[in-house]
Amino acid sequence: MGKENQIKNDAITRQEDDFAQWYTDVCRKAELMDYSSVKGFIIYRPYGYAIWEEIQKYLDRRFKETGHQNVYMPTVIPESLLQKEKDHVEGFAPECLIANIGGGQKIDDPLIIRPTSETLFCEHYAKIISSYRDLPKLYNQWCSVVRWEKTTRPFLRGAEFLWQEGHTMHETEEEARTEALKMLEIYDDLGRDILAVPFTKGRKTDKEKFAGALETYSIEALMPDGKALQSGTTHYFGTGFAEAFGIKFQGRDGKLYNPHQTSWGVSTRLLGAIIMVHGDDNGLSLPPYVAPIQAVVIPVAQQKPGVIPAARELEKMLKDAGVRVKCDESDKTPGWKYSEYEMKGVPLRIEIGPRDIEAGVVTIAVRHDGRKITIKKEEMVDTVQQLFKQVHQEMYQKAYAYLLDHVTEVTNMDEFNKAMEKGGYAKMMWCGDVACENKIKELTTATARCIPFNQMGFADTCPICGKKAKKVVLFAKAY
């Protein structure tokens, strides 16, 4: 029969036929987003937005636990304000959307729709920081930003995207550096515990770091087409912005100092990572702890007496246990509903029909591997909770195994090219010279994703220039 391998949904392009089209199909068919009438600006539909809300819920709790406060800054930045930090403006100017008419009148100092808010935070911080007693300032904001991208893809690269941006000011360099690394850990926790996406943590090369930062750290995720996706960044700025914006505080010794700054953010790009890392030819497949609907109850032969009440009872049992559950009583056929919720990636499907009711059981189908089990009704709540843990682990492990299998140590360009053919990371010893980095990009289109924290050297020379190697670097083609 081979029925378990049968493609159940022909509306989605198969991954092996066209991975990019598969991705777009899933985004639309799972009702995560829709296109708007302006290129690059997408509509986050309720189901897609709900996934973002789960991410927000987790991160917001972690941010607050670590002493951060939410604020909200203006959506526009006067052009003159953005100009204040030289590297920063050079990095962002090319992709700014600028408003220069207000109320029918030309605006003399045009307003930039924020592409990021460092400058706004700095302007404010300059006013409210005057003593070491005012530090640290640990602010975060949830908002959207606009970057006029030329090539756009749903969630992965849009002209407008939702994100959080933390902006902090510290008395000492050490404290600020610690902050940047601490927030990176929180992002990593999010991947491991909620998204079931294993991230690779590391530091960016100078070429790849954020405009204006002294250090940029990132979490990188590996997609099944072999490309890496930068999924979040944290930055240590030193005192560069503080100097440019005149942010000074009087220290414990009575002298004036510039505070040390960080910023950090993750965006709705994470949805793209979830979609690609876990999805399959039947559509989206969500890990339980980020799924807006964790379990769906499907009544079978629902017009027969007793079926709907039985289904509602299951729904209530799960809801009372804190499960995000939905009972679908619409008059579609059960088969239609099975496909629909598979396409939407709901982790568990609970079927209840006349046969189950008579036997006092329920049938549970697991989205990510297709297995079906039958259990006693009384055991359902416990089983569901256990399955969430188990499914999360399995999904994480599967992604982690793929990641491990796609890190290839290379010592020459031939091996590098083979690694790119296979997909994933080429792990290389690098001399630290940007010329070699550029050369690799020119030859392979791959870029340095990060200098991983785990620095286990395996060769002495840089394969590009032959000089002494200083760092282990992961190169990959990137989104």
Next chain:
RNA sequence: CGGGACGUAGCGUAGCUUGGUAUCGCGUCAGUUUUGGGAACUGAAGGCCGCAGGUUCAAAUCCUGUCGUCCCGACCA
């Protein structure tokens, strides 16, 4: 910003070469029978054929322009 593909009902499409009253499927609405892997039948509603010019008795179709979308590259979360 270069290369490619494409705009016809909510979605997907046929028609375009060779101008002549708009095709089909899905979905939607009403009803009946159904329901353990995308049900069947009957009936109905739904169209500035992306937009603007032009040619013509007549344009979805031919010509010019324009706007937009997607995909692939260069640049960036």
